[in-house]
Amino acid sequence: MTRSTPAIHRAFSTLFQTLALLTLLLAPALALAQATPFVGEIVEDTVDVRAGAGTVYYTVGQLKKGDRVKVVDVFYGWYKIEPPKGINSYISKGFVDAKGDGKTGVVSAGEAAVKAADPKGPAVSYRTQVDLKRGETVQILGEDASFYKIAPPKGAYVYVAPSALRRAENNTMPDATTETPATPATTETTTTTTPATPATSETPSTPVTPTVTTTPQTPVTTTSTVIATTPETPVVPSTPGTTVAPEVVVTPAVPVVPSTPTTPEITLVEPATPATSVATTPATPETALTNIVAPETAISAAQAFDRAEKLFAEAMEQRLEEQPLDRLARLYANLLQDARLSPQQQYTVKVRLAQLDRNAKLAAAIGEAAKLRQRMDDDARQLAEKEAAAKAQQTSTPAELISTKNYDLVGQLMASAVYDGSSLPRLYRLIEPASFRTLAYVRPGQQVDPNRFLGNTVGIIGQATFDPALKLNIIEVKSIDLLGPAEADK
Secondary structure: OOOOHHHHHHHHHHHHHHHHHHHHHHHHHHHHHHHOOEEEEEOOOEEEEEOOOOOOOOEEEEEEOOOEEEEEEEEOOEEEEOOOOOOOEEEEHHHEEEEOOOOEEEEOOOEEEEEEOOOOOHHHOOOEEEEEEOOOEEEEEEEEOOEEEEOOOOOOOEEEOOOOEEEOOOOOOOOOOOOOOOOOHHHHHHHHOOOOOHHHHOOOOOOOOOOOOOOOOOOHHHHHHHHHHOOOOOOOOOOOOOOOOHHHHHOOOOOOOOOOOOOHHHHHOOOOOHHHHHHHOOOOHHHHHHHHOOHHHHHHHHHHHHHHHHHHHHHHOOOHHHOOHHHHHHHHHHHHOOOOOOHHHHHHHHHHHHHHHHHHHHHHHHHHHHHHHHHHHHHHHHHHHHHHHHHHHHHOOHHHHHHHOOOOEEEEEEOOOOOOOOOOOOOEEEEEOOOOEEEEEEOOOOOOOHHHHOOEEEEEEEEEEEEOOOOEEEEEEEEEEEEEEHHHHO
């Protein structure tokens, strides 16, 4: 025991030093984590913004020195920030229905994943930021293949490195005054806009029960605000001309009718236990749907299904390459998510999706076959042109070729022992057949076929240069024609 005491002391000393070092390294991150959210200022010249907390995640954008961001948390030492301007997200088109001018979309699926947008495109944008529910809206910025490029929704965050920023001196939270407390939107509009005409200014945001005007869900905060300003005035005034709180709309004589009901699609997707109710009577799907939801809701579901079937029938009458396969696939994919459909309708939707997938694969195969046929036709045409040119050259006499073409040199092509050190075989020698005088040396190349031209009279068009090392004239062949055997020129 006595001999092991120094070793134990050394071990504890090393442990304490390690803990102290970790405390110093993690202290800034821990301090910032406790103080979030805050406004951070970029301190480096260029900072990569990543889809996740670490360098293993792809880059979604960049920030410059002096840029400010809103830090919401510190995650493994990385700063979790709200996406700054210019950094977007992707969502599949099959899960979103575009509305109006196409700038706004409503999620039509039960759950839709929002991906952090890589500038390279949606194919490499794999990081999920948040899952949106049916009925939630997104701001559409553009399209990329089968995806919408959208503004990052609430709950979508990106990350920057620990050394990238510091707390800004003016720690003003961006958009800190835009969020309102949990007071309904109708209370704010009635208390701030037209208090002199309260009976017509009230526009409830939930048109589910518009006839119940004396419901206890009337905003309590509005009542308390009115009492604070005019405590002597009763909540329900006897004279409508008195300028008091907008609570006069609760008089039972004037029922409130909403002028602009919001998103009727939300009311269509709230049937009570549709799966079990429809399954009990599969023989009469329309009756089952009518028993589950309101009659107009059942009619809307049937109309959506009938509309898809009509478009499908019209598309099948068109040529395969003209059929709107992508549009129909998205339409039936949305219908497949609708639990209000009967089992027969859901089965029909699945069959249609299988048919559309088969047609899409067949159209792709036909397109590839057309491309292959076009390439084969191009190759055949080029081969025919070459054969025609070769045949025309063979039928022409040397005199005709010389008269129609302005050759740089005409002579007999012979082998030689001269080697320029850069190409094999050795240089060819072009001689005058009558005197055997060397006219020039010819550099080998693809144009010069020794099996065809060597030993015969040829006409050459090319660029002649003087090689000072060899002290010879060397010609680079651009084109060469066979004029005939050497004896024909003698």
